[in-house]
Amino acid sequence: MALKKKKIAIAGIGTVGKGLLKILEVNGNGSSDIEITAIASRKKINIPKKSLFKKTCIFSDAEEFLKYDNYDILVELIGGDNGVAKKIVFNALKKKKHVVTANKALISRYWKDLNKISNNVGVSLKFEAAVAGGIPIIKIIDEFLVSNNISRIYGILNGTSNYILTKMLTTNKKFSEILKDAQNLGYAESDPTFDIDGIDTAHKLSILCSLAFQTNCDLKNIKAEGIRNIDLSDLKYADSLGYKVKMVGISQLKGKEIKNYVYPCLVAKNNFIANVDDVYNGVVVESNFCKKSFFQGEGAGSLPTATSVISDIISIIKLNKTGSKHKKKSNFKMDTVENRFGSYYLRFTTEDKPGVISGIADEFKKNNISMKSMLQKESKNKNSKGATIVITTHDCNEKNMFLALAKINKMKFIKKKTIYYRIENFIS
Amino acid sequence: MALKKKKIAIAGIGTVGKGLLKILEVNGNGSSDIEITAIASRKKINIPKKSLFKKTCIFSDAEEFLKYDNYDILVELIGGDNGVAKKIVFNALKKKKHVVTANKALISRYWKDLNKISNNVGVSLKFEAAVAGGIPIIKIIDEFLVSNNISRIYGILNGTSNYILTKMLTTNKKFSEILKDAQNLGYAESDPTFDIDGIDTAHKLSILCSLAFQTNCDLKNIKAEGIRNIDLSDLKYADSLGYKVKMVGISQLKGKEIKNYVYPCLVAKNNFIANVDDVYNGVVVESNFCKKSFFQGEGAGSLPTATSVISDIISIIKLNKTGSKHKKKSNFKMDTVENRFGSYYLRFTTEDKPGVISGIADEFKKNNISMKSMLQKESKNKNSKGATIVITTHDCNEKNMFLALAKINKMKFIKKKTIYYRIENFIS
Numbered sequence: 001m002a003l004k005k006k007k008i009a010i011a012g013i014g015t016v017g018k019g020l021l022k023i024l025e026v027n028g029n030g031s032s033d034i035e036i037t038a039i040a041s042r043k044k045i046n047i048p049k050k051s052l053f054k055k056t057c058i059f060s061d062a063e064e065f066l067k068y069d070n071y072d073i074l075v076e077l078i079g080g081d082n083g084v085a086k087k088i089v090f091n092a093l094k095k096k097k098h099v100v101t102a103n104k105a106l107i108s109r110y111w112k113d114l115n116k117i118s119n120n121v122g123v124s125l126k127f128e129a130a131v132a133g134g135i136p137i138i139k140i141i142d143e144f145l146v147s148n149n150i151s152r153i154y155g156i157l158n159g160t161s162n163y164i165l166t167k168m169l170t171t172n173k174k175f176s177e178i179l180k181d182a183q184n185l186g187y188a189e190s191d192p193t194f195d196i197d198g199i200d201t202a203h204k205l206s207i208l209c210s211l212a213f214q215t216n217c218d219l220k221n222i223k224a225e226g227i228r229n230i231d232l233s234d235l236k237y238a239d240s241l242g243y244k245v246k247m248v249g250i251s252q253l254k255g256k257e258i259k260n261y262v263y264p265c266l267v268a269k270n271n272f273i274a275n276v277d278d279v280y281n282g283v284v285v286e287s288n289f290c291k292k293s294f295f296q297g298e299g300a301g302s303l304p305t306a307t308s309v310i311s312d313i314i315s316i317i318k319l320n321k322t323g324s325k326h327k328k329k330s331n332f333k334m335d336t337v338e339n340r341f342g343s344y345y346l347r348f349t350t351e352d353k354p355g356v357i358s359g360i361a362d363e364f365k366k367n368n369i370s371m372k373s374m375l376q377k378e379s380k381n382k383n384s385k386g387a388t389i390v391i392t393t394h395d396c397n398e399k400n401m402f403l404a405l406a407k408i409n410k411m412k413f414i415k416k417k418t419i420y421y422r423i424e425n426f427i428s
Numbered sequence: 429m430a431l432k433k434k435k436i437a438i439a440g441i442g443t444v445g446k447g448l449l450k451i452l453e454v455n456g457n458g459s460s461d462i463e464i465t466a467i468a469s470r471k472k473i474n475i476p477k478k479s480l481f482k483k484t485c486i487f488s489d490a491e492e493f494l495k496y497d498n499y500d501i502l503v504e505l506i507g508g509d510n511g512v513a514k515k516i517v518f519n520a521l522k523k524k525k526h527v528v529t530a531n532k533a534l535i536s537r538y539w540k541d542l543n544k545i546s547n548n549v550g551v552s553l554k555f556e557a558a559v560a561g562g563i564p565i566i567k568i569i570d571e572f573l574v575s576n577n578i579s580r581i582y583g584i585l586n587g588t589s590n591y592i593l594t595k596m597l598t599t600n601k602k603f604s605e606i607l608k609d610a611q612n613l614g615y616a617e618s619d620p621t622f623d624i625d626g627i628d629t630a631h632k633l634s635i636l637c638s639l640a641f642q643t644n645c646d647l648k649n650i651k652a653e654g655i656r657n658i659d660l661s662d663l664k665y666a667d668s669l670g671y672k673v674k675m676v677g678i679s680q681l682k683g684k685e686i687k688n689y690v691y692p693c694l695v696a697k698n699n700f701i702a703n704v705d706d707v708y709n710g711v712v713v714e715s716n717f718c719k720k721s722f723f724q725g726e727g728a729g730s731l732p733t734a735t736s737v738i739s740d741i742i743s744i745i746k747l748n749k750t751g752s753k754h755k756k757k758s759n760f761k762m763d764t765v766e767n768r769f770g771s772y773y774l775r776f777t778t779e780d781k782p783g784v785i786s787g788i789a790d791e792f793k794k795n796n797i798s799m800k801s802m803l804q805k806e807s808k809n810k811n812s813k814g815a816t817i818v819i820t821t822h823d824c825n826e827k828n829m830f831l832a833l834a835k836i837n838k839m840k841f842i843k844k845k846t847i848y849y850r851i852e853n854f855i856s
Contacts, residue, residue, distance in 0.1 A: 023575050023717055128572075134718045136572035143746075144556075144564035147451050147738040154854065213760060221762035234775060234847055237818045241801065243773075245849065259763045265850040266773050272724070275703065284854070289451055289731035290562045294724040296700070303717035310575040318571075319747060332641060334649035335687045345669075345694050347662060373669065390665045419662055421673065422693040426582065426712070 006317050009038040009071035011088050012078035013045045016102050016129065019302030020077070020309055021048055033317055040065040040088075066091050073098040073316055075309060081105035093117045093125070100312040102129035102305055108203040112216045124319070126312035131204045132157060132281040134297030134304030136311065140285065141211050148287035150212040154250040155283035156276050157204040159299035160188045160195035161227050161247040165264070166277040169235045169244075175227070187279055198224030198247065198262045205249035209260055212285070213253055217260065225263040238266050244274040340398040343372065343423040345390070348408070349416035352387040356413045360391070363407050367400040369393055386415055392423060434745050437466040437499035439516050440506035441473045444530050444557065447730030448505070448737055449476055461745055468493040468516075494519050501526040501744055503737060509533035521545045521553070528740040530557035530733055536631040540644045552747065554740035559632045560585060560709040562725030562732030564739065568713065569639045576715035578640040582678040583711035584704050585632040587727035588616045588623035589655050589675040593692070594705040597663045597672075603655070615707055626652030626675065626690045633677035637688055640713070641681055645688065653691040666694050672702040768826040771800065771851040773818070776836070777844035780815040784841045788819070791835050795828040797821055814843055820851060 010017060024036075025048035035052045039045065040059040047053045059065040062084045074092035076099060078085040085103055092099050094117065101107065107114065107127045118125040128138045132155075141150065156162050160182060167178045179196070182188035194200045202224040209217035227247055238245050243266035250261040267274045272294040276282030281299030286292055298304040350356045357374075364371065370393065377388045393401075405418055438445060452464075453476035463480050467473065468487040475481045487493040490512045502520035504527060506513040513531055520527050522545065529535065535542065535555045546553040556566045560583075569578065584590050588610060595606045607624070610616035622628045630652040637645035655675050666673050671694035678689040695702045700722040704710030709727030714720055726732040778784045785802075792799065798821065805816045821829075829848070837845055 027575050027577055134721055136568060139567065139572060140564060143743060144567060144739045145735065146742050147455050147735055149455055215760050217762065221764065223765050231847065234849065237775065238773065241820065243851065248852065257761045257763045261765050261768065263850060265852045267852055271854060289735050291726055293562055297721040298719055307573065307575055307717050311572045314574050315571060332643050333685045334645065335685045336649065337651050337689050340689065345666065347665065392669065419659065421662065422691060424676065424693045424695055426699060
């Protein structure tokens with residue numbers, strides 16, 4: 001059925017806003033039912049040349065934008081828990097507009113009020129982008145685990161501090177050096193206070209806490225400790241003791257009490273989040289029926305965060321539609337494994353005599369297969385005079401591999417059919 | 429606003445059906461807007477004594493159930509790609525009922541037809557429970573990554589075979605022994621063919637492929653290899669080479685061609701899925717804006733799968749509602765970190781002389797703190813005559829720890845303020 005297009009107003013074109021415009025330009029939005037009616041930006045911006053921007057009004061003045069109301073959904077990407085972002089969001093809700101925001105500080109501080117207004121006027125308030133950009137953790141708590149009782153939610157919620165901790169250990173450098181590198185690479189702001197002092201983690205944790213336990217978690221209940229004074233030697237001692245030092249947020253329900261912790265701590269290397277490195281975020285949710293669920297993705301960055309924003313917009317639009325949205329996009333050719341190009345693990349069971357390796361190697365050469373590693377073991381059985389040869393290969397064609405194996409398996413020195421497994425590096 | 433309750437009919441009370449009844453009994457459903465109007469089950473069942481089951485009709489005969497139509501949403505939990513499950517699902521769609529199903533074989537085989545009918549009649553067809561029970565992978569592809577182009581999706585999709593591969597290596601036992609154990613523990617069926625020969629993985633992969641690439645992936649395009657003939661020695665060689673052997677499904681788009689692979693293969697230990705062990709499933713999605721996202725959860729089992737079923741039901745109901753559903757559930761006391769009970773890492777910088785350890789140990793004793801490990805290092809600086817002592821503790825009260833540290837930091841042999849970090853085991 002034909003629907004009226006939903007009108008979107010975007011306030012703020014910073015890092016996330018630019019990502020949003022880029023995705024809308026490159027990939028579209030997964031929905032043909034939107035148009036961008038307004039963009040508010042203090043700086044000059046380039047509007048993508050796409051039909052959904054055909055009628056876009058540009059506002060450089062916030063007060064002018066506040067008077068505008070030709071939109072259904074406000075997308076607030078200005079940031080900050082006060083000033084113009086707050087004004088624009090409350091103004092939109094009061095006008096019965098849906099709101100999508102990436103503003104963790106605002107949601108964290110005004111959760112109670114925002115939730116109340118949006119419920120009262122009957123509109124959606126969505127903020128997937130406020131926590132762990134590339135992980136749909138809000139959706140997971142809100143929609144997937146809706147029937148479960150959550151007992152604990154914890155994880156690495158700040159990409160900048162995780163990057164610093166990871167790099168200190170792998171490059172053997174001090175905190176201050178890595179912070180500088182991170183700033184040069186754009187992973188840390190020139191004023192890194194929010195990230196490295198745990199404030200950003202506390203904002204996000206308070207949002208997760210409010211949602212997971214359906215309560216109102218005031219930020220002042222969370223005492224944040226950061227990584228500013230962390231010493232490389234402690235990362236190394238921890239490592240030698242079997243731990244990684246990670247900057248975490250933990251929210252745990254025990255009886256009628258919620259414990260919220262934000263600090264760098266030692267985490268055993270076999271825990272899910274111990275292997276979440278670099279700018280990645282990782283979140284573990286513990287619930288009564290799904291036990292432990294773990295989610296890892298890029299924590300911040302323009303594009304993963306903008307992905308969350310679009311997901312929220314589409315969610316709101318879908319609320320007014322029925323019917324499955326799956327449409328066949330394209331006819332792809334379905335390739336089969338015979339055409340695989342990749343590397344292989346091979347275990348040969350052979351006689352232990354001269355000429356075995358060269359026999360195998362010759363057949364490999366004929367089929368354009370090159371060895372990467374080889375290990376040879378004598379048979380445990382003294383009487384058998386056999387050998388086991390394990391070979392891994394560089395990438396080659398599966399067809400060539402099977403031709404070579406068919407030939408090799410017929411050679412006299414082969415005592416058992418050769419075992420093969422494919423090696424997957426998941427790179428290209 | 430008051431809404432008419434949505435009427436649910438559940439067909440099939442096996443493993444997942446029992447999980448569904450249990451969750452509805454224990455946790456409710458996250459929505460007060462449903463009632464169960466019918467349950468079809470060949471065996472006798474116990475209906476939970478909850479208000480939403482007050483008017484439930486029980487059908488033991490499938491033909492009778494097919495004539496019934498006092499429901500809005502059919503939940504099909506019978507399974508199998510033919511016979512009664514197929515009949516009931518197609519019948520419901522033709523009657524313009526929404527369908528929620530856990531039936532991977534049916535969805536995999538009849539995806540094209542089911543999708544067509546549900547689109548034509550304008551109802552929802554949802555099947556989160558069909559793939560990776562405890563991971564909302566369908567929601568993630570369909571709703572979160574809706575604006576991204578997916579280039580590859582791969583992972584461990586079968587809990588039974590992952591359990592077997594994990595246990596073979598950790599217990600040093602043969603395939604046949606572990607399979608028997610798994611059957612005794614209920615992790616493997618008495619006929620394990622679908623799980624261990626890769627058929628189950630192929631079903632799930634074909635669904636992921638169809639969704640991720642918005643195409644129609646016919647099962648016959650996937651040649652599955654399983655783990656039936658896997659030898660313990662290969663798991664060990666792989667381990668020594670830096671790999672784990674994992675049973676994977678891979679679906680990858682290259683240009684206009686999709687490659688679908690299902691086989692056990694070697695995966696480098698630093699890959700996300702190499703550490704997905706036991707009955708867990710793990711899925712990696714690679715997309716153009718979110719790069720690599722990784723999701724891990726219980727793959728199967730009654731309760732995680734039923735969690736997916738309820739999530740789908742609520743999604744359908746929400747499509748007909750507006751307004752945020754967040755309601756404050758309870759007033760919890762917010763505890764602060766001062767009341768933490770846990771273990772600690774401490775690094776003391778001391779003079780290198782007798783009495784240091786006993787000084788620390790005495791203060792620990794007074795505050796009920798017990799040591800878990802200790803390592804002492806001489807200072808690198810020969811002239812300083814100092815020592816570094818790293819101690820980890822058993823669980824104790826944070827208040828006691830800080831009392832002890834305040835005292836210890838004032839002792840004469842302490843040369844620098846003691847460094848502390850909390851250790852998080854995420855157990856209790």
